[in-house]
Amino acid sequence: MTDLADLTLLPETHDELQRFYGEPPSGVRANMIFTPDGAAAFNGRTRAITDPADQMLLAHLRMYADVVLVGSGTVSAENYGPVRLSEEQLAHRERHGYVGLPRLAVVTGRGALPAELRIFTGDGPRPLIVTTTQAASAHPELAELGDVVVAGDATVDMEATLAALRSQGLTRVLCEGGPYLLASLVEADLVDDICVTIAPYLAGSQPTTLQPASLRIAPIRLGLRHLLQRNGLLYLRYSRP
Numbered sequence: 001m002t003d004l005a006d007l008t009l010l011p012e013t014h015d016e017l018q019r020f021y022g023e024p025p026s027g028v029r030a031n032m033i034f035t036p037d038g039a040a041a042f043n044g045r046t047r048a049i050t051d052p053a054d055q056m057l058l059a060h061l062r063m064y065a066d067v068v069l070v071g072s073g074t075v076s077a078e079n080y081g082p083v084r085l086s087e088e089q090l091a092h093r094e095r096h097g098y099v100g101l102p103r104l105a106v107v108t109g110r111g112a113l114p115a116e117l118r119i120f121t122g123d124g125p126r127p128l129i130v131t132t133t134q135a136a137s138a139h140p141e142l143a144e145l146g147d148v149v150v151a152g153d154a155t156v157d158m159e160a161t162l163a164a165l166r167s168q169g170l171t172r173v174l175c176e177g178g179p180y181l182l183a184s185l186v187e188a189d190l191v192d193d194i195c196v197t198i199a200p201y202l203a204g205s206q207p208t209t210l211q212p213a214s215l216r217i218a219p220i221r222l223g224l225r226h227l228l229q230r231n232g233l234l235y236l237r238y239s240r241p
């Protein structure tokens with residue numbers, strides 16, 4: 001049996017965290033938290049299952065991103081605001097040739113995003129709104145809320161999304177969920193790296209937006225890069241082999 005003390009602690013300093021997370025893929029890295037019984041939230045939010053160290057890691061991972069990609073369900077549920085980074089993180093970005101703060105990109109198929117959402121009312125870089133040709137024309141007001149990125153005609157195509165982001169120089173994508181968006185990226189086999197936190201709670205059934213069943217013929221095998229722990233939470237990183 002492995003003694004818990006044998007597991008490396010999730011570091012708390014910027015420099016040490018870089019050892020574990022400092023090579024973001026040129027592509028998609030996802031960051032998600034789940035309970036051992038498979039819940040991605042409790043009562044519609046992650047607040048009850050996350051902790052300060054996990055939140056610190058979330059902020060750290062943003063430091064390596066050109067763009068933070070989230071679904072509209074997450075933006076509403078988690079009251080997403082503009083991305084904020086510490087002076088140290090901003091200095092890291094400057095040293096490593098990143099341009100300013102990461103952009104925030106919200107994916108919506110329907111395009112019915114309320115103007116009151118905090119990502120639209122806060123300061124910071126103008127958000128990107130990834131949607132379809134049809135939704136963009138049905139919701140012209142989206143162009144006032146953010147920079148509209150069209151990626152598909154009737155449905156949002158994930159390959160087209162990444163290609164559109166790349167064409168704007170946004171190659172290092174951090175997907176922060178939720179489960180629907182993550183599943184769409186997995187379906188298109190576009191996840192290169194995933195940082196998963198296992199939270200020490202049983203949450204029971206915690207439904208999120210219903211996702212279509214996968215059409216993949218086999219699951220995608222990943223390689224374990226590390227397993228860290230802190231305060232009973234486990235931090236795993238898997239990458240494409």
Ligand SMILES: NC(=O)c1ccc[n+]([C@@H]2O[C@H](COP(=O)([O-])OP(=O)(O)OC[C@H]3O[C@@H](n4cnc5c(N)ncnc54)[C@H](OP(=O)(O)O)[C@@H]3O)[C@@H](O)[C@H]2O)c1
Pocket residue numbers: 031032033034039040041043044045046070071072073074075077078107108109110111112155156157158176177178179180181182184208209
């Ligand atoms: N455990 C975690 O790490 C984690 C992370 C994030 C969120 N969450 C939790 O997850 C819950 C929200 O889950 P969710 O699955 O609804 O989140 P989501 O993926 O953030 O949002 C789903 C919505 O995003 C849009 N969307 C995402 N992918 C799309 C695609 N491929 N094509 C078209 N539209 C797409 C659609 O928006 P429209 O309806 O606008 O068309 C869809 O209804 C919340 O409770 C939140 O707290 C957990």
